[in-house]
Amino acid sequence: MKIFKHIIIIVFTISLFASCNPQKQLAREFIKSAPAYSVMLMQPEFLYKANLNTYYVDSLAITDEKKRDSILWIQSEFIRRIDDSLLIANYALGFENELKNYKINVFDQTESDKFFSLDSNAWMVNIAQMQIEEEKYEYRDETEYYNYVYYHDHILNAVNVNSWFEISMINSNDQSQNVYYATNTITDDLESSYDFDIFDDKVKYYYEIDSLNLGKIYEYSYLLGRIYATYTFDFIMNNYVSQKQGYPLKKEELLRYVPYTGTFFPAGENRFISLDE
Incomplete structure (x- = not known):
C-alpha cells in the first residue's frame, strides 16, 4: 500500500512539474521544428563611429x-x-555560421527572391545600424586581505559595439517592424594578481596588459555575430511560445536555449532589448 502511495506521489509530482513548465514544453516543440525555419540577414552599408x-x-x-x-x-x-566592410563582413559571417549551427536555414541579401517565395516560418533580420565607439575605461582592480582593501586603478582602452535590429516575420498578419538593441564592449586584456608576503607584511601587485588592437576588434565582431545569432534564435523561439500559448511571454519569462546541453534558462539580459523597454 505504501509503495502504491509513493508511486501516486511521484506521478503527481512529475505531472505538477510538467504543468508548471508549459512554456518549456512549447519551446522544445520549436527546437524540433527549427530546421523548417529560415532567416534572411540584411547588413548595413557602413558603420557610425x-x-x-x-x-x-x-x-x-x-x-x-x-x-x-x-x-x-x-x-x-x-x-x-577600422575598415567598415571587414568588420561588417566578420560580424555577418559569425551571425550566419551560428544560425546554421542552430539548424536554421540562412539566406543572404543576394537570395532575396528565393527567400520571399517561402510560405511560412521565414524571418527577416535587418541590422539596421551599427555604431563603433572608442573610449577610455576606468577599472579598479581590488582585493581584500585581513579586512584591508587594496586596489590599483587602470585606464584601459575600450571599444563599444552598438547594434540596432529590425526583426519581422514574413507573410505574417503582424507586419510591424520592431526595433531591438544590443551592445557589448571589448577592452585591453588585463591579467593581474595580488601577493601577500607574510614575512614583510606587504601586499605586492603584479599585472600585465595585452593591448587592444584592430585584429582583436575584427575577431570580436565575429564573436558578437555569433552571440546575436543566438539572441535571434531565442527571439524566434519565444515568439513561437507566445503564439502557441495565445499571449505574449512576460519579460521575466523569456527563455534562452543552450543547444550543447539541450537546456533552457531565463534569458535575463542575454537577449535583444526592445526600444520600448
Whole structure:
C-alpha cells in the first residue's frame, strides 16, 4: 500500500512539474521544428563611429561641432583605422555560421527572391545600424586581505559595439517592424594578481596588459555575430511560445536555449532589448 502511495506521489509530482513548465514544453516543440525555419540577414552599408575621449577638445573649450569632430577623428586610436566592410563582413559571417549551427536555414541579401517565395516560418533580420565607439575605461582592480582593501586603478582602452535590429516575420498578419538593441564592449586584456608576503607584511601587485588592437576588434565582431545569432534564435523561439500559448511571454519569462546541453534558462539580459523597454 505504501509503495502504491509513493508511486501516486511521484506521478503527481512529475505531472505538477510538467504543468508548471508549459512554456518549456512549447519551446522544445520549436527546437524540433527549427530546421523548417529560415532567416534572411540584411547588413548595413557602413558603420557610425564616435570617439568618446573628449577631454582634450573639452579642455580647449572648442564649441564648433565640425572642428570638434575633426579633432576627435584625428586623435582616435581605432575608429579612423577600422575598415567598415571587414568588420561588417566578420560580424555577418559569425551571425550566419551560428544560425546554421542552430539548424536554421540562412539566406543572404543576394537570395532575396528565393527567400520571399517561402510560405511560412521565414524571418527577416535587418541590422539596421551599427555604431563603433572608442573610449577610455576606468577599472579598479581590488582585493581584500585581513579586512584591508587594496586596489590599483587602470585606464584601459575600450571599444563599444552598438547594434540596432529590425526583426519581422514574413507573410505574417503582424507586419510591424520592431526595433531591438544590443551592445557589448571589448577592452585591453588585463591579467593581474595580488601577493601577500607574510614575512614583510606587504601586499605586492603584479599585472600585465595585452593591448587592444584592430585584429582583436575584427575577431570580436565575429564573436558578437555569433552571440546575436543566438539572441535571434531565442527571439524566434519565444515568439513561437507566445503564439502557441495565445499571449505574449512576460519579460521575466523569456527563455534562452543552450543547444550543447539541450537546456533552457531565463534569458535575463542575454537577449535583444526592445526600444520600448
